[in-house]
Amino acid sequence: MDFGRSKSKFQEVPATGVSFADVAGADQAKLELQEVVDFLKNRTSTRPWGEDPKGCLLVGPPGTGKTLLARAVAGEAGVPFFSCAASEFVELFVGVGASRVRDLFEKAKAKAPCIVFIDEIDAVGRQRGAGLGGGNDEREQTINQLLTEMDGFSGNSGVIVLAATNRPDVLDSALLRPGRFDRQVTVDRPDVAGRVRILQVHSRGKALGKDVDFEKIARRTPGFTGADLQNLMNEAAILAARRDLKEISKDEIADALERIIAGPEKKNAVVSDEKRKLVAYHGWACSGGALMPEYDPVAKISIVPRGQAGGLTFFAPSEERLESGLYSRSYLENQMAVALGGRVAEEVIFGKEKVTTGASNDFMQVSRVARQMVERLGFSKKIGQVAIGGGGGNPFLGQQMSSQKDYSMATADVVDAEVRELVEKAYARASHIINTHIDILHKLAQLLLEKETVDGEEFMSLFIDGKAELYVA
Numbered sequence: 001m002d003f004g005r006s007k008s009k010f011q012e013v014p015a016t017g018v019s020f021a022d023v024a025g026a027d028q029a030k031l032e033l034q035e036v037v038d039f040l041k042n043r044t045s046t047r048p049w050g051e052d053p054k055g056c057l058l059v060g061p062p063g064t065g066k067t068l069l070a071r072a073v074a075g076e077a078g079v080p081f082f083s084c085a086a087s088e089f090v091e092l093f094v095g096v097g098a099s100r101v102r103d104l105f106e107k108a109k110a111k112a113p114c115i116v117f118i119d120e121i122d123a124v125g126r127q128r129g130a131g132l133g134g135g136n137d138e139r140e141q142t143i144n145q146l147l148t149e150m151d152g153f154s155g156n157s158g159v160i161v162l163a164a165t166n167r168p169d170v171l172d173s174a175l176l177r178p179g180r181f182d183r184q185v186t187v188d189r190p191d192v193a194g195r196v197r198i199l200q201v202h203s204r205g206k207a208l209g210k211d212v213d214f215e216k217i218a219r220r221t222p223g224f225t226g227a228d229l230q231n232l233m234n235e236a237a238i239l240a241a242r243r244d245l246k247e248i249s250k251d252e253i254a255d256a257l258e259r260i261i262a263g264p265e266k267k268n269a270v271v272s273d274e275k276r277k278l279v280a281y282h283g284w285a286c287s288g289g290a291l292m293p294e295y296d297p298v299a300k301i302s303i304v305p306r307g308q309a310g311g312l313t314f315f316a317p318s319e320e321r322l323e324s325g326l327y328s329r330s331y332l333e334n335q336m337a338v339a340l341g342g343r344v345a346e347e348v349i350f351g352k353e354k355v356t357t358g359a360s361n362d363f364m365q366v367s368r369v370a371r372q373m374v375e376r377l378g379f380s381k382k383i384g385q386v387a388i389g390g391g392g393g394n395p396f397l398g399q400q401m402s403s404q405k406d407y408s409m410a411t412a413d414v415v416d417a418e419v420r421e422l423v424e425k426a427y428a429r430a431s432h433i434i435n436t437h438i439d440i441l442h443k444l445a446q447l448l449l450e451k452e453t454v455d456g457e458e459f460m461s462l463f464i465d466g467k468a469e470l471y472v473a
Contacts, residue, residue: 014081016071023072024201025194025226026065029058032185033073036160040077040113055150055161055180057121059168060187063227066164069187070117073162080114082107086123086163089142097124097142105149105159112158121163127172143172151179189225192218192319198226202233209249217253220299222317232256254300258314263307279303279311280448281349281441282342282358291433291468292334298460301444302453310358316456329379336366336426337433344430348438370422371415380418388415440466 020030036053058066074081082104089097108116124142150161163181165171175181190198195218203214221229233248235256240248259265280303296315303311321327343359373379375389388407407415434441444462447454 014074014078016075016081018068018071019075020072022201023065023068024197025190026069026187027194029069029185029187030072032056032183033069036162037073037076040079040115040160053160054182055163057168057176057181057184058162058164058187059184060166061189061225062166063225064187064189065226066166066187067119068226069185070115070119070162070164074115074117077115080108080111081117082114083117083119085119086121086125089124090139097138098145101142101145101149108159109157114159116159116161118161118163120165121175122165122167122170125163125165125171125175127170143175147172147174147180150181189223191323195221195224195229198229199233202230206233206237207247209247211250212248212253213250216250217257219316219319220257220314222319222322228260232260235259258302258306258312261314262309262312266305275310276303276449277445278346278350278356278358279305280445281345282311291437291463292337292429294328294330295334295338297456299456300453301448301459303448304452329373332369332373332377332379333422333426333429336369336423337429339363339366340423340427340430341434344427344434348431348434366423366426367419370419370426373422374415374418380415382414382418383411437463437466437468440468 020034023030033056036056039053058069060066070083074083084104089100104116108114124139124146126139126143128140128143161181168176168184176184192215196214199214199217217232221232224232232253233256236248236252239252239255243252245252255265296317298313299316300314301312302314306312321331339362340359342362343355346355346359374383376387378385378387388411440462443466444454444459447458447462
């Protein structure tokens with residue numbers, strides 16, 4: 001009859017095998033957590049600069065290393081460590097969740113100073129009273145007990161609670177107030193320098209070729225988390241083993257990256273010459289973005305079929321643009337023109353009567369970007385600096401749904417006209433670039449048909465030799 005007791009894992013002397021030296025790409029988070037480590041190592045009864053830390057919430061996308069940081073804190077501090085998942089508190093029987101919370105903190109207070117780590121705390125810490133059908137009583141009892149144990153009448157002196165979640169927006173406000181989780185530490189996706197250090201960590205024990213450049217790999221993997229980079233190096237090692245190689249070269253890493261992004265290569269796929277030609281011209285049409293100012297440079301073009309794609313054009317996005325999330329109007333217009341390049345290429349090379357459905361996804365992307373520019377981003381003179389088309393709130397966050405539009409039919413007609421004008425402008429831009437540089441792009445398509453893959457340096461040399469000029473609006 002011990003179902004009311006906590007199922008948390010306990011380590012008197014933490015043997016996590018992880019320290020801050022093993023965590024790369026999260027320097028700011030480590031700096032924030034260093035205070036917790038210092039407090040646990042050198043705990044005194046009084047602190048002249050403020051109260052003892054109570055709780056620390058690790059927030060960030062999946063795979064950024066939140067659980068790894070918690071293990072590193074335990075390894076650095078060397079104090080008793082309790083670890084559990086929030087879902088372990090919820091059980092079939094009513095009241096078991098609250099009972100397990102009480103039991104966990106009773107054990108922790110007996111071992112103070114210590115660390116209690118709760119992973120995926122949003123499983124029990126969701127906002128109370130949310131949803132159309134009311135809250136779950138059992139879950140609310142569990143979170144109420146957790147709130148009381150963290151900062152209630154008796155307090156929890158010496159017990160520091162670490163928690164991790166990738167859904168901070170759904171957590172109850174009482175859980176986030178000062179005195180419970182004193183600080184929120186954001187564990188974000190790493191930048192270029194962080195990705196280089198993460199790749200070095202995950203390359204330990206692997207035989208690497210002399211041609212492997214972590215800087216180039218990091219620049220080709222914008223937005224990758226630590227877990228993604230670990231998977232990349234693991235896939236590269238598997239490819240090297242399949243090819244009976246003694247070390248991992250840059251080719252294995254490049255193939256592993258393309259496999260992760262687009263899927264495995266279809267080696268036995270039967271592709272006609274006509275389809276290969278079509279895919280090659282689609283590839284060079286998309287690469288027309290290299291002739292547009294304020295757009296991402298081309299890293300690689302391939303007509304090797306992978307997953308659902310007949311070919312791929314890889315761009316090297318600006319790190320600054322990705323981190324800031326700020327996109328200029330000219331960049332968005334260039335993005336639409338690049339997406340429409342495939343349909344323009346089909347019309348120019350094969351004729352309007354022989355166009356295919358290959359550009360269907362491109363049309364969806366262009367329509368979505370154009371509508372966002374008009375309705376949300378204030379890039380329309382006729383609509384002005386007004387955001388329209390906002391729907392109702394999320395019912396799971398305690399907000400009501402609403403299907404009523406906040407603009408008239410006349411405004412809807414203006415929006416449709418503005419969207420169409422933006423798309424037609426992008427189509428005209430793509431047509432101008434392709435028709436102006438048709439000779440250079442024919443050479444590129446021929447090179448793709450011969451080699452199947454063209455890297456960024458070969459690609460740019462064609463444009464330099466052909467004296468291509470940037471597009472001027």
